Amino acid sequence: MEVEKLISMCTHCGFCLETCPTFSVTRNEVHSPRGRIEAIRSKIESYGLQTCMFCRLCETACPAGVKYGQIVLPFRKRNVKQSLFLRSLESPRATYLLLKGSQKISLKEAQRFKEFTKGLKVERQIEGEDDEPEIVLFPGCLEGVLFRETVEKALNFLRKRYKVKIINGCCGLAHFSAGNIEKAKELASRLGTIKKPIVTLQSNCAAHMKEYKELFGLEVEVFDFAEFLIRKGVDLPRKEGKVTIHYPCNAYRKGLTKYVVEVIKKMGINVREMEDPQFECGSGGDYWITHPEMSDKVREIKKTKIEKSGVNTVISTNSVCSLSILRSGFKPLHVADLL
Amino acid sequence: MSTFKLRVKINDVSLEREVTRIVGEEWVITGQERELFSYPAFLPLKVTPPLVVLPGSEEEVIEIVKLFKSKRTKYLIRGAGTSLSGSTTPTQGEVVISLNRLNKVFYTQGLEITVGPGIANLHIGKFIDSDVFYAPDPSSYVVSSIGGNISHDSGGMHTPKYGTTFNSVVSLRVLLPDGSVEDLNGRNLDPLPLFVGSEGTLGIILRATLRLFPKPGISRTLLAAFDNVEDAGKAVVEIYKVGVTPASLEFMDKPSIIAVENTQYKANYPEAEAILLIELDGNSIQVEEEMRRSKLAISKCNGRFYEPTSEEEKTRWWIGRKGAFPSFAYYSPSYLTLDANVPRSSLPKILEFTYAIGRKYSLPVANCFHAGDGTLHPLIGFNSEDRENTINAIKAAEEITYYALTLGGVPSGEHGIGIEKLKFMPVYYSSEDIEVMRRIKESFDPEFILNPCKLIPPKEKECIAVGEIHKHLMEVD
Numbered sequence: 001m002e003v004e005k006l007i008s009m010c011t012h013c014g015f016c017l018e019t020c021p022t023f024s025v026t027r028n029e030v031h032s033p034r035g036r037i038e039a040i041r042s043k044i045e046s047y048g049l050q051t052c053m054f055c056r057l058c059e060t061a062c063p064a065g066v067k068y069g070q071i072v073l074p075f076r077k078r079n080v081k082q083s084l085f086l087r088s089l090e091s092p093r094a095t096y097l098l099l100k101g102s103q104k105i106s107l108k109e110a111q112r113f114k115e116f117t118k119g120l121k122v123e124r125q126i127e128g129e130d131d132e133p134e135i136v137l138f139p140g141c142l143e144g145v146l147f148r149e150t151v152e153k154a155l156n157f158l159r160k161r162y163k164v165k166i167i168n169g170c171c172g173l174a175h176f177s178a179g180n181i182e183k184a185k186e187l188a189s190r191l192g193t194i195k196k197p198i199v200t201l202q203s204n205c206a207a208h209m210k211e212y213k214e215l216f217g218l219e220v221e222v223f224d225f226a227e228f229l230i231r232k233g234v235d236l237p238r239k240e241g242k243v244t245i246h247y248p249c250n251a252y253r254k255g256l257t258k259y260v261v262e263v264i265k266k267m268g269i270n271v272r273e274m275e276d277p278q279f280e281c282g283s284g285g286d287y288w289i290t291h292p293e294m295s296d297k298v299r300e301i302k303k304t305k306i307e308k309s310g311v312n313t314v315i316s317t318n319s320v321c322s323l324s325i326l327r328s329g330f331k332p333l334h335v336a337d338l339l
Numbered sequence: 340m341s342t343f344k345l346r347v348k349i350n351d352v353s354l355e356r357e358v359t360r361i362v363g364e365e366w367v368i369t370g371q372e373r374e375l376f377s378y379p380a381f382l383p384l385k386v387t388p389p390l391v392v393l394p395g396s397e398e399e400v401i402e403i404v405k406l407f408k409s410k411r412t413k414y415l416i417r418g419a420g421t422s423l424s425g426s427t428t429p430t431q432g433e434v435v436i437s438l439n440r441l442n443k444v445f446y447t448q449g450l451e452i453t454v455g456p457g458i459a460n461l462h463i464g465k466f467i468d469s470d471v472f473y474a475p476d477p478s479s480y481v482v483s484s485i486g487g488n489i490s491h492d493s494g495g496m497h498t499p500k501y502g503t504t505f506n507s508v509v510s511l512r513v514l515l516p517d518g519s520v521e522d523l524n525g526r527n528l529d530p531l532p533l534f535v536g537s538e539g540t541l542g543i544i545l546r547a548t549l550r551l552f553p554k555p556g557i558s559r560t561l562l563a564a565f566d567n568v569e570d571a572g573k574a575v576v577e578i579y580k581v582g583v584t585p586a587s588l589e590f591m592d593k594p595s596i597i598a599v600e601n602t603q604y605k606a607n608y609p610e611a612e613a614i615l616l617i618e619l620d621g622n623s624i625q626v627e628e629e630m631r632r633s634k635l636a637i638s639k640c641n642g643r644f645y646e647p648t649s650e651e652e653k654t655r656w657w658i659g660r661k662g663a664f665p666s667f668a669y670y671s672p673s674y675l676t677l678d679a680n681v682p683r684s685s686l687p688k689i690l691e692f693t694y695a696i697g698r699k700y701s702l703p704v705a706n707c708f709h710a711g712d713g714t715l716h717p718l719i720g721f722n723s724e725d726r727e728n729t730i731n732a733i734k735a736a737e738e739i740t741y742y743a744l745t746l747g748g749v750p751s752g753e754h755g756i757g758i759e760k761l762k763f764m765p766v767y768y769s770s771e772d773i774e775v776m777r778r779i780k781e782s783f784d785p786e787f788i789l790n791p792c793k794l795i796p797p798k799e800k801e802c803i804a805v806g807e808i809h810k811h812l813m814e815v816d
Contacts, residue, residue, distance in 0.1 A: 008724075
């Protein structure tokens with residue numbers, strides 16, 4: 001649909017405002033979904049278009065079903081550093097090399113990376129496949145490098161039941177969010193050829209890949225890890241403990257976070273709900289690198305919401321979310337870490 | 340009252356500089372982005388303000404108001420920008436002061452909470468104990484600010500039992516246009532009640548202490564379906580007659596039901612020409628008895644009643660009702676929402692009239708409203724890109740409101756007069772009434788610089804008409 005047509009559906013009610021992380025921290029219409037749509041409608045230059053974290057939680061609150069993402073996407077501008085970072089995600093080897101290298105560079109962005117990955121080891125991704133694999137495990141671009149142990153656990157758990165092939169790489173969500181639709185499409189096409197069920201450890205990648213059809217006309221059978229466990233009725237071990245659960249934004253919008261909650265509860269783990277679990281973690285893809293100030297303000301709010309739960313262990317099924325949660329002093333755990 | 344020499348020029352550099360000194364550069368909007376503040380949720384009219392300021396503290400607001408007083412600068416206060424009557428459309432070149440950043444919770448204890456005006460209604464619930472609740476719940480509660488709710492005396496679904504915002508305000512700290520701050524508590528001749536529903540024309544709410552109610556022990560839902568609108572209207576009256584005070588009593592007509600069933604709010608309501616959605620709350624013995632009496636009343640009016648078979652169904656029914664307005668996009672993305680308030684006994688008459696008007700102007704009309712307190716919400720679809728069509732919709736709306744007044748109704752139950760319903764003021768009120776209102780306005784705002792030309796119908800040539808639509812809204816037919 002044309003942008004004008006999509007915009008005409010917005011009735012300016014403002015129901016989206018309080019779901020928006022950048023409105024929440026600035027309280028300024030300029031940095032709100034309604035403000036951004038209005039800027040595009042009236043064809044004006046607005047800084048607000050560049051501050052969107054692209055969590056698209058506004059779409060969950062919109063009573064008129066306005067497709068905010070599709071409206072603002074063409075108006076997002078990329079900067080050079082952002083493009084470089086995104087390029088590195090396109091090949092697993094480049095991702096590893098960049099993350100490894102960033103530990104030694106004194107660039108502002110690299111410093112920030114170091115702060116956020118403190119205590120984590122940068123490792124090479126696991127590769128390999130069983131004979132005649134039945135399913136594909138897609139860890140996601142950062143997971144394999146920064147949370148290799150989680151990938152190992154997931155792989156071992158799945159291999160007891162299925163023949164598995166690992167595919168490392170990027171689903172293209174980061175590129176899509178940054179407005180680089182062509183690259184996003186190219187990356188999607190790479191995964192679009194897979195004819196076997198794909199299980200990903202990134203809830204937001206799962207959500208994005210479920211939209212391949214609507215966005216690019218590509219059909220893949222994709223499951224978020226927790227969704228796969230529930231829908232295939234996999235037996236889960238009993239565990240003790242107390243956690244709170246973060247809902248990654250895209251996954252929440254796509255209705256995938258309910259599976260994470262179900263898995264945790266089925267394992268008998270005590271869940272203390274945090275305030276607005278779907279509220280943006282502060283990462284926003286590569287936003288935490290490109291917009292450090294705004295990202296930190298959002299992370300502060302998220303921190304308060306997590307603190308109110310009274311629990312330090314946070315279930316986070318998306319690696320960039322885990323980095324923010326870690327940076328705020330909590331202990332992020334993936335569902336796979338509990339298996 | 341002289342008014343017209345007071346316009347702010349967009350290129351008033353010194354004003355901009357001084358405002359920046361008070362709030363900091365980040366919180367002053369001077370460029371094209373001013374357009375983002377040119378209208379709230381009242382769609383027919385957009386006017387770009389000369390300047391937008393977003394103060395971050397009470398002290399900053401006070402300093403700005405003192406500055407504007409010294410410069411005789413016109414200004415208005417904007418909250419979340421959800422006004423449906425255009426009360427925050429800067430028609431007279433007003434600077435917009437946005438109070439969204441004043442969203443602090445100062446104090447909460449027992450059955451009271453003290454907050455800043457910029458906090459969203461929804462967020463109150465996050466700061467209070469789980470056994471109490473803040474009752475006013477306008478449909479926009481997820482975003483509309485407490486300051487705006489108070490200024491419009493907002494209602495919502497829970498008014499039949501808990502009243503409008505007026506009944507939930509304990510005290511207010513207001514900033515007057517002369518820069519002085521007053522703490523009001525409504526006792527004796529204290530003017531607190533004037534500020535509730537004054538639509539931001541008398542002063543600025545800096546702080547509000549709100550009343551909380553203990554949460555009822557139980558809450559049950561009853562749905563009544565009718566084969567015609569008239570029976571549903573009669574049942575509303577009958578329910579009260581048998582001694583039931585529902586927590587909510589909502590009405591939906593067939594066009595509303597069809598819209599809801601075709602959107603994300605799909606509720607699977609039973610087949611009917613009209614339904615009533617009823618919530619009864621309190622202690623179990625009382626609720627049981629109210630259930631029994633409500634069912635009798637519904638049967639007496641030829642209605643069928645249904646109880647939800649699960650929590651999920653109950654939630655779905657209510658979400659359907661909450662989604663009824665936005666679902667109107669099924670007919671037309673732009674629509675006017677009227678809110679005349681009529682005696683409950685005249686509901687069948689006015690509903691039939693709304694459909695006749697829809698046919699007359701060939702515009703889609705649906706009715707979904709708070710029947711419990713008689714606040715109507717006829718929705719009228721129009722094409723906001725088409726000026727003639729827009730004016731037709733406004734005319735249709737006006738015919739309905741006029742008719743509501745002849746039935747003993749009031750022009751606005753909860754959305755306010757703003758600019759939208761100015762012409763109904765002289766119809767409903769006598770010229771003496773309006774003169775008293777002008778005198779009240781004058782005593783608080785003698786310079787006529789705070790949100791002028793709203794709520795009180797302007798005298799001839801007192802206000803600038805910005806375009807044909809605004810002119811039509813201000814003219815008495």
